[in-house]
Structure formats: structure tokens, C-alpha cells
Amino acid sequence: MTTTPTPLQEREPTMPDRQALVSVRDLTVRYGSRTALDHLDLDLPSGQIVGLLGENGCGKSTLLKTLAGLYADHTGVVRVAGRPLGPASKAVVSYLPDRSALPERARVSYCLELFEDFYADFDRAKATELLASFGLETSLRLKEMSKGMREKVHISLAMARRARVFLLDEPISGVDPAAREGILDGILRTLDPDSLLLVATHLVHDLETALDSVVMMRHGRVLLTGEVDDLRAEHGASLEQIFRKVYAS
């Protein structure tokens, strides 16, 4: 019963894939003596929503931060839209960290200005539209908001950049189920069909119908990847069940 599914895509360990929007070869990141990412290889195409799954401490957040260009201290080769990590890659990556970087006392309107100043590709109209669809007033201060509302502000800002790659770290955790659905609808409605959305989550169930494919990580490595509908057909099980089976073994 507890057979481990084999990876569906054997990854070429040599040249970065030209088709891949994000290409990672032999990526290693260490925090002191601890290895967070261990010779990791990964190719992700454009036009997909990819779930990044794994237990706490498996390296999901480190991978997202590295792709966002926030860790200079790594070995291996990473390309985002063909660009090496740095200012050029950052220009096409929208990263939403798991902890807020916005000032608590700020009003939403101020956050919009901040993003407009900071990101050349920020589409203020799109952000405003998303905020309106979430029923949020731009005159509100972040500290006056519930956790779900704040998360919606963050999503609206992050998704309103004309980026090629969107990296969301646990975007819906700590949000009640009803609000999760609204956030998901907003993401699905606004995501550019040619971009890539990589979303780290431990809430497999809530995202499972929204994903094209999945990357399951363990101990800083990729344990399993595949298209979600293929995995369902192959295992006759939901992604959540497959996830549990994989991590129980």
C-alpha cells in the first residue's frame, strides 16, 4: 500500500531547459552547518500554476527566496526567464513573503503608492480592481484589518505586477476558508496566462483544484513532480492523499 510514486519527469541534470521559465540546476543553500537546499534541480514552464508542497523546514521558503533573488549565497545555476539571479531577474519576479513587509500603520492607498514607486511594472488599476473585488477600501489602515483582509491586500499588490513569475509563500494560511475561496478566485481571474505562479502551501486541499502541477519537496530536494490530473489518474487518489502517502513513507 505504501509504494512511493516515482517522479514523473526525469530531469536532465545538464543544460538548463530553454522552454523553462524557471530553471534550477544543482542549487545548494546552506545556513551555517544546515543544508536548506541540497543539489536541487527543477524546471518550471510558463502558463502554469504550480504547488510547492512539503513539510515545515523542507526548503520551500528558501527555494522561493532564492528564486526571488534574496539569497546571494548559494551554489548552482538558476535562470528566471533566461536571466541570472540579480536585478534583471528581480524585475520579472513578484515575490510575496510569508511575513508582511508593509508598515502596519499604513493605509492601503499608501501601499499602492509604495508599490508604484518601487516597481516599474506595477499596474495600479489592476491592484485597485482586485482590492475592489475583495470589497476593501483603500482608506483603511492595515492594522485596522483582519488577517484575511490584510492577506487580500498583499495578494492584490503582488498579483498586480506585470511580472513573468509570481512566487507566493503560504498566501492563504491563517485565513478562514470562505476568504480563501475569494482569494483563490482573485488569483485565478487576474493571473496572466503566460506567467508562472509558484505557490508554497501546506493547505493542499484548498488549492488542489487550482493547480496544474505540483512539486513535493523533502530535505531540500525534489521528491516528486507531476501534472496534478495525471497524478490523480495514476494513483486514483486526491493530491492530499498522495501527499500524505508520500510523506508517510
Place this chain on the structure above:
Amino acid sequence: MEFDTGSPIWGQLVAEFSRRIVTGEWPAGTKISGVRDLAAELGVNPNTVQRALAELERRELCRSARTAGRFVTDEEARIDTLRAELAQEAADDFIDRARGLGMGPDHAQRLIEERWHDHHADTPAGA
């Protein structure tokens, strides 16, 4: 709608969209919402919606006009065939389960007649 996450979503979308066509929720010849709107409405992946609609097209239940979008077929005969197919599937499911309970055809038929009247089902649901 609720999905069975234990089987491929695209197949369930084909079934759902077929249901919408047969019941007239998506009337013959009318425009179908865009992929992204459907994806957001159903909370599913846009590529999965695209795949299901392509399958619907392959089954000639809808057609794409290059710029105008996607439309439900205006051939009522095709929709009638679909209705017959779906009804047959439902009948097959019932027969399988009735057999599994050790029922013979006469008994099963009597049961359907009785229940049919109980359900006041003079008009099909959704019509």
C-alpha cells in the same frame, strides 16, 4: 460545485459542462463564458477548463469562433444525442447497483415506476 479530488478534474468539468448544455443552463447557440471567468467561478485551474472545453469541442458540443469566443452548438439533434447518452449512463449506473442488490429486471422496473411518481417528475429537473 464540489469536485471529487480523487479523479482527474478535467473529466468532471466535461461532465458538468455537458450537464449545463443538456439542461439548457447553457442554451444552444449561446456564448460560453471565457476560460478565466469559468476557472474563477469554479475555483479550478484555467488550463484544466481549457482542456475540458477542447474535449467538448472535439465532441461537437461547442465550437470556437476565432475572435468571437466559444459557443454552445446550435444543433439541437447533437444536444438530444448527448441527453440520451447521459440518461443511458444514469440507467447503466442504476442497473449495476440494482443488480448488486440482487434485483431482477421486473422488480427494478416496478421500483422505477413507483419512485418516478413519488418524485412528481413530470418535467425533467433543471428544465
